[in-house]
Amino acid sequence: MLRQRPRDAKLSVGGQSSSLPVFVAGEENRLVSFVCQSDVSIWASGPLLLIGPEGSGKTTIALHLAARCSAEASLADDSSAVKFLSAVDFARDYAEAIAADDLPPLRDTIDKAAVLVIDDLHLIAGKTAAQDELTIRIDQRISLGAPTILTSRRLPTETRSIRPQLASRSVIGLTIPIAYPQGSSRTSILREYALLRGVEISDEQIGLLDAGLRPDIAARNLDGAIKQIDLHCRMSQAAVDVAALQSAINAAGAQNDVDLGKITRTVAKIWGHRTRDLRSGSRKQSVVRARSLAMLLARRMTPCSLDKIGEYFGGRDHSTVLHAIRKTETLLESDTDLSRIMHEAKEKLAA
Incomplete structure (x- = not known):
């Protein structure tokens, strides 16, 4: 059911919270609203990828679409029609199947599911063998015309340690961004x-x-x-x-208050530096870029002034901090690696 409002729509799909039985789709989520109201055929031919920050409703929308798809196939009463797995669960099941030398049952379950939902795809990063297996399974489902729904906090192509083969399969269908309500x-x-x-x-x-x-x-x-x-x-x-x-x-x-120390530790760890490197006078290019990103995050996520941020990062004056922040903001528009690191840092700081 869809109820229109002047600038938003309410979808009865289980909600953005377990206690609210609706998903309110405003202008920021117009594409989500359109897909949820449209015929399943517009997305079922290839993987449907839902991307958005934690708590934006990706899993809720994925399960709603999976239920609609199974219902249209007259499988609404079949509890096994929708196969739901988190990416972490898939990787664990794959590892256990390999250890037991019994991979066919897992493949059979994935391939024959009327609808497959893989949740939090970004969490499979670094698990190379599991990624390769999932790529093959997605290929198989595409050849069978079987609907597959994936969710991720960000594009797989922008996620470190996601293999190119899996990233490319994930984005060949529809990609739907989901935003926080505005x-x-x-x-x-x-x-x-x-x-x-x-x-x-x-x-x-x-x-x-x-x-x-x-x-x-x-x-x-x-x-x-x-x-x-x-x-x-x-x-x-x-x-x-x-x-x-x-x-x-x-x-x-x-709830999400962060301090300069936490920001510095988080950015340094992602970049592979020591915390004291970012607070030092080092002019090494990678350290400068990491330090500048930490300054930008500090400016956006804390109430600290430019002077206080500069003092923390090695006694720099406010004009130096402002220059570093503006340069980083410009680089973020074109540098996908820097943008990915920015998203990763923000997710870790918000966790």
Whole structure:
């Protein structure tokens, strides 16, 4: 079912959170809405790849589409019609099958599934043998015309240690980006959660709450904000007020607070440097690039001033920090390796 709103649509597909039985698709997810309402045939001929950050609803949409596909094939009552595996589970099952010298049953299960869903494909990175096997299985399913749905936090072609063969098979069909809710869809979700939790909150207060929350928040975190308001009001035995809204905004911001040390350690580890290298005066090119990326992340993810960031990274002045940040922002537009490292660092810092 699809219900239209001025700028968003509500899909009854299980939701972006286990407690909200809908997925609200606004302008930021128009393509998701279109695919969910369209005939299965537009995507079932090749792998369908859903990409988006953690908590954006990739798995929910994948399972909804898989259920629709099995229903259209008159297999809605067949519990084995949809084969769901995380990429990590697939790699483990493959390793166990190899160890037992009993690979045919696994291949048979994957090949004959009416619909195959492989969740979190990015987590198979580095598992070379399992990637090669999955590539073969996807090829086989393509030749059979069997629908395959993949989810990943980012494009496989931009994921380090994903083999080119698997990356190329993953993107030959439709690729659908899924974003966190924004604009009217986000305020709609906040209202839905307020109704669900029995919190009496006005449209004006919803607007103030939405304006105070970070833009990169999953639906489950919006639910957390409403829960925080409910808790604050119960403890103070008062109606929703500015203090209740601020407590929710503060709590949501604190969930992903990071400091300069964590950012530096994360970037250094990804790049293969030591933390002290990034804080040193080293002009080695790879260290400079890593340091500049860490400065950019510090500027975006902490309240630190340019002066404080410069002081932390070896006593540099604010103009040097600003130059490094602007240069890195420019490089991110064309340097896919740097962009991939940026995404990886942000995911690790948000975990």
